[in-house]
Amino acid sequence: MTASSGGLRQYLTQSGQCSDPWGRYYTSAEISRSLIERIEARKPKLVLELGSGAGSLCMAAANRWRDAQLVTVDVDLEAPKRLDVGHIGRDTKHIHFVHDALDEALSDKIGLCLGTVDVAVCNPPYIRPRWRCDFGKILEDAGLSGALASLRDAGADLLFLAQNLRLLRPNGKLGLILPDGLVTAERFSGVRKALMRQHKLEQVIQLPRGVFKNTEAQTYLAVLSKMAGETEQVKVRQMKHGGCLSAAIEVPQDLGAKRLDYSFHARPSVQAREGTVQPITIGAAVTNVVRGTICSSAIAAFPEPVFHLGDFAESAGQQAARIVPKRFALGKRSATIASNHARLALPGDILLARVGRKLERHLALVVHGPCVISDCIFALRTTDEHRERLYRFFESEAGRLALATSAHGVAARFLSKTNLLEIEF
Structure with a gap:
């Protein structure tokens, strides 16, 4: 009315309606290449992808770093078939493990020592796993256990991030595709602050809605260097539907802890x-x-x-x-x-x-x-x-x-x- 004037599946509690049973939205080749291109790593020896799914990210990584040893992990028994279809392994040093990527003892299960990976890439599933006590150890090892009001607030996105940090070497690079919560939600402000104080968060790129099939979810690309110094400013950008990027906005740490989305910081001042x-x-x-x-x-x-x-x-x-x-x-x-x-x-x-x-x-x-x-x-x-x-x-x-x-x-x-x-x- 108007008036004038005046494996992992058993642990899941829910997943997205349009995602697969593990809550994954598969990454397009274009988005995968965009993330890989923004990781400044010349000749990594060991590249890891947890939750490899259909293999888009690891294929982009293999195309860029042809001499690197590529390791992928996924709980899905069908994942190896998808990777074979994508030709991962032809002319590439590639090992795949069918295993729960959120196993606290994952490093022992796949033969990688903690703190040895040069580059890690990841598109975490959009789910909240049923809590397991070993999740607390993963968060603690990554220096994130004190960043949450409750450890049970951690979804798969944060747990995958923490697991990657455990496996990365100092100064190793992590490239992630993140949902809106970790980037903007108030309850994760402590996580953002902890990441920027412990690591060099290099850039966050806001992606257009609809880049993942069957969902309008807001997502972001993020790149950080593990233990490469405290983050004083984060470069935030926005990607248009055509793939071009906006000019960067330099966001200081205190404002980055509040939010890291381009649309918020690009809003004109009063x-x-x-x-x-x-x-x-x-x-x-x-x-x-x-x-x-x-x-x-x-x-x-x-x-x-x-x-x-x-x-x-x-x-x-x-x-x-x-x-x-x-x-x-x-x-x-x-x-x-x-x-x-x-x-x-x-x-x-x-x-x-x-x-x-x-x-x-x-x-x-x-x-x-x-x-x-x-x-x-x-x-x-x-x-x-x-x-x-x-x-x-x-x-x-x-x-x-x-x-x-x-x-x-x-x-x-x-x-x-x-x-x-x-x-x-």
């Missing part, structure tokens, strides 16, 4: 957008942020109407306000009863979507009365001084860009309260 207008953060402009508690599956059974993602109206431009329809407004008695079982948005609150692929386009103003909001909605409570300016900001292209680049997530994007409050307008 000063550049507004000229002489003094910027403030959303956190300074709001008195409270209320997140709804009714999940989507419980909406139909709730006795009062619940404002949810599908109830946001389309934008009618800067001159019109999008208002929550009257049918969601509760009377005084109904609001009192509903407040015992749900969280309410109050008149004057600005509603934003907390989750969704296009969350930045969802905006509404509560006018007619209190309403129940779902757990996919944030209600921003602010003063008369800031309400109109804040609403107009969210309705603007600059505001939508700020919300879009502050959100993160592998496929389904979400906006955290912390990231929301840090936005300047």
